[in-house]
Amino acid sequence: xxxxxxxxxxxxxxxxxxxxxxxxxxxxxxxxxxxxxxxxxxxxxxxxxxxxxxxxxxxxxxxxxxxxxxxxxxxxxxxxxxxxxxxxxxxxxxxxxxxxxxxxxxxxxxxxxxxxxxxxxxxxxxxxxxxxxxxxxxxxxxxxxxxxxxxxxxxxxxxxxxxxxxxxxxxxxxxxxxxxxxxxxxxxxxxxxxxxxxxxxxxxxxxxxxxxxxxxxxxxxx
Amino acid sequence: xxxxxxxxxxxxxxxxxxxxxxxxxxxxxxxxxxxxxxxxxxxxxxxxxxxxxxxxxxxxxxxxxxxxxxxxxxxxxxxxxxxxxxxxxxxxxxxxxxxxxxxxxxxxxxxxxxxxxxx
Numbered sequence: 001x002x003x004x005x006x007x008x009x010x011x012x013x014x015x016x017x018x019x020x021x022x023x024x025x026x027x028x029x030x031x032x033x034x035x036x037x038x039x040x041x042x043x044x045x046x047x048x049x050x051x052x053x054x055x056x057x058x059x060x061x062x063x064x065x066x067x068x069x070x071x072x073x074x075x076x077x078x079x080x081x082x083x084x085x086x087x088x089x090x091x092x093x094x095x096x097x098x099x100x101x102x103x104x105x106x107x108x109x110x111x112x113x114x115x116x117x118x119x120x121x122x123x124x125x126x127x128x129x130x131x132x133x134x135x136x137x138x139x140x141x142x143x144x145x146x147x148x149x150x151x152x153x154x155x156x157x158x159x160x161x162x163x164x165x166x167x168x169x170x171x172x173x174x175x176x177x178x179x180x181x182x183x184x185x186x187x188x189x190x191x192x193x194x195x196x197x198x199x200x201x202x203x204x205x206x207x208x209x210x211x212x213x214x215x216x217x218x219x220x221x222x
Numbered sequence: 223x224x225x226x227x228x229x230x231x232x233x234x235x236x237x238x239x240x241x242x243x244x245x246x247x248x249x250x251x252x253x254x255x256x257x258x259x260x261x262x263x264x265x266x267x268x269x270x271x272x273x274x275x276x277x278x279x280x281x282x283x284x285x286x287x288x289x290x291x292x293x294x295x296x297x298x299x300x301x302x303x304x305x306x307x308x309x310x311x312x313x314x315x316x317x318x319x320x321x322x323x324x325x326x327x328x329x330x331x332x333x334x335x336x337x338x339x340x341x
Contacts, residue, residue: 013278015233019253019304021278026231197230 001097002113002218004029005052006200008124010210014191014201024191024201027122029216031198032109033086035068037100046100050109051089052213060088091213111193111200118190119219124208128180137178183207187219232277233301242282242300244321245314245334246270250284251307252298263306266296269314269334271321277301285324293325313337 006029013021036049057065065071065088066080073080086106114120134140134156143152156175160168185206192201206214242248250266268286275281280300288294298305314334324332 012231013299014231015278015299015301015303018255019302021299021302024231192231194230199230201231 001048001095001099002118002120003050003095003097004109004111004113004200004216005032005050005091005093006030006214006216007053008206008208008210008212008214009199011205016191022191022203023205024203025122025206027200027202027206027214027216028198029200029214030108030110033089034103034105034107034109035086035089035092037103037105038094039100045096046098047094047096048100048103049092049094051086051092053090054087055090057088059090064092093215095217110195111198112195114190114193114200114216116190116192119187120190120202121184121186121217121219122188122202122206122214123182123184123217124206124212124214126179126181126183126207127209129178131176132178133175134173137175138173140173186221229277233303235301236303236305239300239305239308240310242270242273242308242310243313244270244273244319245316245337247311247314248284249309249311250296250298250305251309253304253306267311268294268296269321269324271295271324272297273319285321287328291328313339 006027009026009028011023011025013023016022030052032050032052034048035051038045038047038049040046051068057070060068062071068086068088069081070086070088071077071080073082129136133154135142135154140156142154143149143157145153156173159172159174185204188206189203190200191203193199194201200216202216208214247269248267251263252266253261254264255261266284266286268284270282271285272283273281274283278299278301281297282300283295283297285293285295313336315337316334
């Protein structure tokens with residue numbers, strides 16, 4: 001399980017061998033902390049829960065701080081667990097893996113799992129585009145701009161037949177909310193790693209805004 | 223913060239390159255690939271009419287008049303390792319950042335007043 005959580009920093013270009021410019025997205029990833037290990041015996045499935053993005057304790061709500069083992073037991077709660085040394089983190093995500101037993105709570109996951117040349121899948125939440133028309137949302141061509149047309153340049157065109165099927169079919173592509181969905185880009189190449197600054201440079205674009213949470217995983221189809 | 227992180231992967235500045243300015247008449251020596259394996263150095267002589275970008279994305283555009291009187295503009299990334307050497311022949315006195323007006327000029331009108339820097 002090569003997986004890590006990160007923050008999209010932005011895009012730039014790097015120079016590869018023979019001087020070719022490579023477009024890359026920089027991701028500030030990790031260190032992540034294993035916050036819980038789930039096994040078939042304990043939870044019915046195998047997974048590793050991971051926390052990322054250190055913050056102030058006050059930014060993490062109390063139940064989550066308890067989960068991290070940061071609340072002291074007292075008279076009312078004598079059985080509060082005392083956790084491993086995990087800082088307060090902002091994001092929790094779970095990775096399904098068959099080898100969950102190999103992980104222990106408090107363990108750190110860093111960018112050093114990856115090496116340049118690896119293929120990874122990157123998951124993020126795409127930019128929200130609000131209520132978008134059919135040209136932006138589905139790439140429709142729109143209508144003619146000239147030759148006597150008016151108000152038709154971004155119109156969807158016909159949405160169905162007449163009396164034969166006197167209705168509009170379900171699933172007909174129409175304007176609506178666009179973006180803000182979870183998307184995964186597969187098989188991006190890891191171009192460079194900076195383990196000191198916890199950075200990964202991945203070839204190509206990655207979903208989401210700068211500063212958005214992304215999940216970097218070993219490529220499924222690698 | 224994010225800009226600082228982006229800078230972490232910045233390519234080193236080629237110290238051997240002179241400081242370029244818009245309006246400089248330059249000779250650029252750049253390695254190019256001919257076919258698969260063959261590599262050679264190409265020389266481009268012209269005037270810098272545009273500089274843009276910063277960091278790894280910094281680029282400059284050289285305009286030269288090719289045989290036949292056709293203007294050719296070539297844009298290079300300043301930090302590209304493919305650039306071997308740049309020689310500056312002369313600096314011109316210019317009053318704007320982009321010299322697009324040079325595209326309409328040819329012959330005598332394409333001359334610019336020289337500016338000397340005492341360094």
